Amino acid sequence: MLPPVSSRQFSESDAPARLPIALPTVERAIDRIERRNKRETAPSRRKPVAWVDLVSPSHPFFFKGLLSALSDLSVEPTVRSKTETVALSRETGFDHTVLGRDFDSPGLRKAGIGLRTAELALRMPDCDLSLSARNAMCVLASTLRNVPSIHFTDNDITAYVDDLPAERLYNRIEASATHSVVPAAYRTEELTRWGIHPDRIHTYDGYKEDVSVAGFEPDPTFTDRLPFAEYLVLRPEALSAAYVDARNGSMVPDLLDGAIRRGHNVVYLPRGRGDEALARDYPEARVFVPEEALSGLDLAWHSLCVLTGSGTMAREAACMDKPAVSFFPGPLLSVDRSLVSEDRLVHSRDPTAILDHLDSLETREARPDLSRSRRVRTEVAALTAGLINER
DSSP states (O other): OOOOOOGGGOOGGGSOTTSOOOHHHHHHHHHHHHHHHHHHHSOOOOOOEEEEEEOSTTHHHHHHHHHTTOOSOEEEEEEEEOTTHHHHHHHTTOOOEEEEEOOSSHHHHHHHHHHHHHHHHHHOOSOSEEEEESOHHHHHHHHHTTOOEEEEOOOOGGGTOOOOHHHHHHHHHHTTSSEEEEETTSOTHHHHTTTOOGGGEEEESSOHHHHHHHTOOOOTTGGGGSSOSSOEEEEOOOTTSTTOOOTTOOSHHHHHHHHHHTTOOEEEOOOSSSGGGGGTTSOTTTEEOOSSOOOHHHHHHHSSEEEESSSHHHHHHHHTTOOEEEOOSSOOOHHHHHHHHTTSOEEOSOHHHHHHHHHHHTTSOOOOOOHHHHHHHHHHHHHHHHHHHHO
């Protein structure tokens, strides 16, 4: 390759008199060389920078799955301190900044959401767009800073539950995202009723949890961290959430007692708002409460069944084709209704019925399968890449 050449290296007196080369010809040659040098030394096209805000324990797995299929993207992650979210973000490889925290008190939690939104608007990283899931804080901060936002959600609970002002406000803010990406089972009216144009709603055939589990590689040594090899996973209801009917209390005591009496071991995952006390009367050899964050995907993969009072862990298990039970205390989301109709998820608020269902699983082979989830992830990644290129 020729070395870079500058026109300053030549002058008319430099050309030997015996060579019949006109000065304009030399200058044109030099100009061609300089243009070539600029092309060969020009920096490569800059990757778009995406701000990814992780606010719940399921988010590190969802965005790890999605981003693994979006190689042409630089990522700037932020994380809210909420239960295991920070630890799981670190475990899944996000080099993140912690911004804001969750609170046990409902009053402080609402105030904390407002304060964190303001903090995000002031301290959000330099970026070309934001990516978030079920996260009005990130959407609003992006709007305030005039940054395009792509928002993933599957929560349409206000379609089935009246008198939820907090959820209506949340949905109104989420509907202000530049683009909303939702499962085909989602009731898109929950976005259009708040003003989003249908052209900004994009659907895919599958579930958000498919993206989380698609790239999952089970750890064959995972059960070495537990006091037993065979177990159920049990996670309580989010009784303090605005959309949960908490009048009848938690089903966890009945499920724990019944599971132990029927010979099952349990990995119990409290939410950290007082429900850890529900497991105190049981020996650790039968009911294990992890002191550190464990991979929910490994827990589901190696378990007999996943039982949860909310949706994410049950849907993750169902997307793996593992047995899953939801005892959510209220009307189900559209995605859960869809999984129930496909016989991939059981929903019940009857502890005896749930325990009988567990007994029926002992003679049934449950072979986890991720092939369908991988197809869904490919679809969601292609959809997201298209939206990023349109920004």
